[in-house]
Amino acid sequence: MAAEALYNAVQNGSIEDIQKLLEDGVDINSKVNNHGFTALHCAVCDNKEEIVSFLLEKGADPRARKDNGATPFITAGITGNVRLLELLLDSRERINEYDFNGFTALMEAAWYGKEEALKFLYGCGADVNFARVVDKEKRALNRGGRTALMDAAENGHVAVVKALVEEMEADVNICDNKDRNALVHALSMTKNKNWDQDKEAIALFLLQHGADVNKKDASERTTLILAVENQSQKLVRALLEKEQVDINAADKNGRTALMVATEKKNWDIAKTLCEKGARTDIGYPIGIARRTYNLEMVNLLQQYGAMASSSQPRKHWTPISKHWGPKLQELYGKSCVAIGKLRIYKANFDFRILETSQGGVYLGFYDEKEVAVKIFKSESENAKCEKTCLEKCRTTSKYLVKFYGSEEENACLYICLSLCEKNLEEYLKTSNHATLKSEDILRTVFQAVQELHMFGFGHQDLHPRNILIDVDDRVFLADFDKCRKLTDDEKDLIIKEDLKALSKLVVYIAMRGKACFEDLPTDCPDSVEVKDLRESLSSFNENTLVHELLERLIYHPYFWTKQMKYRFLRDVGNEARIQKNDSRRTEGQKEILNMLNCEEDPFKDWKEKIHEDVLDDMINQGDKKKKKKNQCKILYENCVTDLLKLIRNVGEHFEEKSPQIRDIIKEPREYFLTLFPNLPIYIYQKLRNTQYEKHFPNAQSTSLL
Numbered sequence: 073m074a075a076e077a078l079y080n081a082v083q084n085g086s087i088e089d090i091q092k093l094l095e096d097g098v099d100i101n102s103k104v105n106n107h108g109f110t111a112l113h114c115a116v117c118d119n120k121e122e123i124v125s126f127l128l129e130k131g132a133d134p135r136a137r138k139d140n141g142a143t144p145f146i147t148a149g150i151t152g153n154v155r156l157l158e159l160l161l162d163s164r165e166r167i168n169e170y171d172f173n174g175f176t177a178l179m180e181a182a183w184y185g186k187e188e189a190l191k192f193l194y195g196c197g198a199d200v201n202f203a204r205v206v207d208k209e210k211r212a213l214n215r216g217g218r219t220a221l222m223d224a225a226e227n228g229h230v231a232v233v234k235a236l237v238e239e240m241e242a243d244v245n246i247c248d249n250k251d252r253n254a255l256v257h258a259l260s261m262t263k264n265k266n267w268d269q270d271k272e273a274i275a276l277f278l279l280q281h282g283a284d285v286n287k288k289d290a291s292e293r294t295t296l297i298l299a300v301e302n303q304s305q306k307l308v309r310a311l312l313e314k315e316q317v318d319i320n321a322a323d324k325n326g327r328t329a330l331m332v333a334t335e336k337k338n339w340d341i342a343k344t345l346c347e348k349g350a351r352t353d354i355g356y357p358i359g360i361a362r363r364t365y366n367l368e369m370v371n372l373l374q375q376y377g378a379m380a381s382s383s384q385p386r387k388h389w390t391p392i393s394k395h396w397g398p399k400l401q402e403l404y405g406k407s408c409v410a411i412g413k414l415r416i417y418k419a420n421f422d423f424r425i426l427e428t429s430q431g432g433v434y435l436g437f438y439d440e441k442e443v444a445v446k447i448f449k450s451e452s453e454n455a456k457c458e459k460t461c462l463e464k465c466r467t468t469s470k471y472l473v474k475f476y477g478s479e480e481e482n483a484c485l486y487i488c489l490s491l492c493e494k495n496l497e498e499y500l501k502t503s504n505h506a507t508l509k510s511e512d513i514l515r516t517v518f519q520a521v522q523e524l525h526m527f528g529f530g531h532q533d534l535h536p537r538n539i540l541i542d543v544d545d546r547v548f549l550a551d552f553d554k555c556r557k558l559t560d561d562e563k564d565l566i567i568k569e570d571l572k573a574l575s576k577l578v579v580y581i582a583m584r585g586k587a588c589f590e591d592l593p594t595d596c597p598d599s600v601e602v603k604d605l606r607e608s609l610s611s612f613n614e615n616t617l618v619h620e621l622l623e624r625l626i627y628h629p630y631f632w633t634k635q636m637k638y639r640f641l642r643d644v645g646n647e648a649r650i651q652k653n654d655s656r657r658t659e660g661q662k663e664i665l666n667m668l669n670c671e672e673d674p675f676k677d678w679k680e681k682i683h684e685d686v687l688d689d690m691i692n693q694g695d696k697k698k699k700k701k702n703q704c705k706i707l708y709e710n711c712v713t714d715l716l717k718l719i720r721n722v723g724e725h726f727e728e729k730s731p732q733i734r735d736i737i738k739e740p741r742e743y744f745l746t747l748f749p750n751l752p753i754y755i756y757q758k759l760r761n762t763q764y765e766k767h768f769p770n771a772q773s774t775s776l777l
Contacts, residue, residue, distance in 0.1 A: 079104035082114045087126050094130060095693055101133050108139035116144045116160070119151050134160050141172030149177030149193070152186025159528055167198045174204030174216050182220035182236065185229035185613045190220070200240040203248070217249035218257075225258035225278065228270035233258075237281055244283045250290055255283040259298035259307075267302040275299070275307055285314045291480075292324040300332045300341055303357070312348045317349050325481045326355055326412025334369055343372060352378035355410045386420045391442055393494040396435060399423060400442055403435055412479040414486055417446075430454055430553070431484065437474045438488035446487040454553035455485045457627055461552040462487065465527045471520035473540060473550040492540035492548065499541045500585030513539075514581045515631045520549035521570055522622045526567065529555045530566035534573035536580060536589050564618040571621065575609040578602060601630040603754045627769050629753045636769050637752040638723075638741040643767045644755055645720030650713045661774055667758045669711045674754065678715045679708065681747050689733050690718055712754070719744050 078098050081089035089651050090111070112132040115123040127757050128134065135143055145160040157177065163166065170176045178198040181189040191211060194200060196283065206216030219240040224232040233254075236242035247253050249510075258275040261267050275295075279285070285295050297315055299307040308329075311317050322328050327335075330350040333342040334357040353509045358378040361369035370378075389558075391400040399422065402701065406417050416436040417423050426433040431447030462475035474490035493499075496513070499506055507540065517539055524531055531538075531552065538551040579592050582602045587593060605628050609621070615714035644650070679687060691705050706721070722740050723743050729737075737743045744751075759765060 074098045075102040077141065078111050079100065079109075079114055080554045082111050082120070082123060083118065085118075085120055085123060087123060090123070090126065096698065100127065100131055101454065108137070110136045110144075112136065112144045113138060113142075113147055116147045116151065116156055118638070119153055119156070121153070121155050121159070123445045124156055127282060128159060130531050135166075137171070137220065142175070143169060143171075144733050145169065146171055146175060146177045149180030149186070149189060150184055151303065151440050152181055152184065152189040152427050154188055154192045157189060161196065164197055167193065170204050170205055172207075174206050174218075176202055176220075179204065179220045179223055181219075182224040182229070183233055185224065185232050187229075187232050187235055190232060191239070194240050197685075200236060201246055202241045206249075214249045217247070219243075219246055219254070221246075221254045222248060222252075222257040225254045225271075225274050226262060227258060228268060228274065230270050230273050230277070232478070233274050233277060235732055237277070244278050248496045252289055253284055253287045254278055255285070255289075255295055255569070256287050256289050256298070259295055260289060260349040261302070261304065262422050272302075272304050272307055276310055279307075279310050285311055286321075288323075292316065292322075294321045294329070296321070296329045297323055297327065297332055300329045300336065300338070300345075301338055303338050305340055305344065308344055312344070315494055319345065319348055320354055322355070322412070324412070324691075325411065325479050326414075327481075328354055328357075328624065331355045331360060331410075334366075334373070335364075335671045336367055337369065339368055339372060340371060346376040350376075352376050356416060359410065365531065388712065393442060393493060395543075396425075396442070396491060398614065399435055404437070404459075411481045412485060413477065414443075414445065414479045414488060416445055416486065436486075436488065441476060442475055442491050443488040444491045446489060448485045448487070448553070450480055450483045450485045455487075457497075457555050458487055458514070458551075458553040459485065459598060461524075461529050461555045462489075464529070465524070469523060469527075470545075471516055471523050471549060472552075473548040480508055489550065490542065490548075492550075494541050495537045496539040496547075496581075497539065497585060497589070500581075506584070508541070508545055510584065511631050514578060515626060516547040517549065517577060517581075517627050518574070518622060520547075521574060522555075522626065524549065524552075524555070525567060525570070525619060525622070530570050531555055531573075532569055534570060534577060536577070536585065539577075540646065565566075565616050566717065567622075571609045571618075574607045574622075575703045578606045578609070587746070600750050601628070602759060605630045629756045632752065632769060634741055634745055637745060638719075640752055640767055640769065641716060641744070641755065642720045643720075644759070645713075645716035645752065645765065647764075650720075652718055664759075664764060665713050667762065667764075668713050668716075668755065671757075673712050673750065675712045675715055675748060676710050678712070678748065680709050682718070683736050686722075686736055688731060690721060712751075715748070715751070716755070 075095065076100070078090065078093050081093060098099060103109065104111060104114060109117075111133065111145070112124065112127050112134065115127060123688055134145060137143055145157065145166065148156040148160055155674065168176050176198065178190065178193045180201070181193060204218045205218045210216055219242065221233065221236045221244065224236060230601070237244060244255070245253050255275060255278045258271050258278060280757040281488065288294050289298065293301070296308065296311050296319065299311055312319065320328055330342060330345045330352065335344060346352070352373050358370055358373045361373060389404055391397040393400060403417055403423055415434055416434055417436060422436045424432050425435060425444055430449065430452065434445045434447065436443050436445040446458070448458065464474050473492070476488040476490070478488060479486045490529055521531060521534070529552070531549070531554075533551060533554040538549065540548045540550050542548065556562070576589065579602070580587070580589050582599060608625055608628065614705055632640070649662070649666060687708070691708065693706060710720055719740075722737070726734065726737070726740055756768070
């Protein structure tokens, strides 16, 4: 309350009240409002010289800082009161002190157009070319580096700009941390100052004093493009007199100065550009003129060589896509909007692939490649997520949709992606043509999600519509506008969300899309492997880290080929602990037997399923061997380990068998997996997280996948 009273006394201009409060013990340097002002700051802001002088006499700190780091001296640069600057400058060494945003008193005076204050500060030794100093975080974002000249130019202070250049020798070609010089700042329309005659006068003045005409703004617009956007014929002519001007340079959206003049319907500037050699075959400006029914502009452009239609050779072009082929052929012959390397036609929904809440997905051509163009509002969070993720993953990704590039125009971001035929939902509905196996689709989805996690993102929107199939039946993951970065704090939580969605996709794909993704049944399809895979996606234990679970599950039995399953059964059956007779096994060697031969063993009746002649042959080890004296029979019991022993023995000795036995079995792999389709998953479940995982297929055996 005491600080508030001091603030009110300063505002009221009452030295008597201030004196009384100080006598009552109020701290003269206490902060008197939420922005960290002291009484001295308040007096400076209100331009009260007498009170400033009084406070300084009473011990007010001229170096106290507000919350933004500004001292009373820096604040005095805003008011432009030379007397206040004199009172507050207690040391010439402080002349270039700056606040937390890098502003000095000289910069504040330039920003607000305070010419007299500017001259006083310069006379006291202020560095006219001092560049805005910012912290490491802001510097990483290319902020800072601006000078007083840039501030005065941007805010349209003609007299100040002239004084800085002519009297104080300010450098017109120093650039800020975004590589923009004072000329670019003068040409820019900002929230502080729109384009007007003052800014035009400043730009012309800077040109006369040697400003570099080929600097660009953050959108890569050259000074010529900016002059055209501001529709300054005088400035356009002045710029074109400079030999170093690149008249056909384009901004990051591919727009040249002539294209901008056409968009602005400024015939005079367009004529000036054409006369100076602007090319009419870049970006198809005549198409822009036609869309706006500007016949006068069309005639002008044709006079300077613009083709009646786009000059691209179309006759021999053949689309790659089969599904979109006819539409692409039609689109290729149209006069499309040119946005940088992108050609797109949004006026007809026939070329729209998908309607979205953001802006839709359209057919288009990027750098002459057929693409799917996803449209966003430029500043939307979804746009930032999608672009950031795609840019990070574009170089080495194998399973994510290919990102070709992006363009931006009129507050819209156009993200250009490889064109696929259908999404998974559409693909599975055309069951007659859906040749991809469910296992292959799902394995690729697992690999894509794992790859995305390795790039440092969680998808957070896994859905059949976001899984795409291309013309060669390759599967890709798409739609990253809801993705989240895997931060240390939330990494496991984000990955678990993806795994939860994957567990639904397991059921959806196994059912071949016969149930709606949003209304999937709670029970899994009649498949032990599918059920185990789904349950495994939510099985987290101390032996498996969340981010490693997906890597393990890519080698789940659901994804094994028949050859892999059969090889797995033979390898386990070849374990010495299984091959030895009971009398030769130690208690330690019975470990695997105890794991596999459980009460709930579903294969206890396996001997009844094996062909009688095959079982007899394996027991007696073939006719020839039966004749040998003292030849022991191999006894097989109705337990799963003996079934594995039989499978191993058949595989090892199949070629030695009689034609009759070989004819019954035909192919051992098919024979045993047909009789016991759930045997591999049963063995897998029993041996999981044990030393016998050594028999599981892994990354070293991916060639078999």
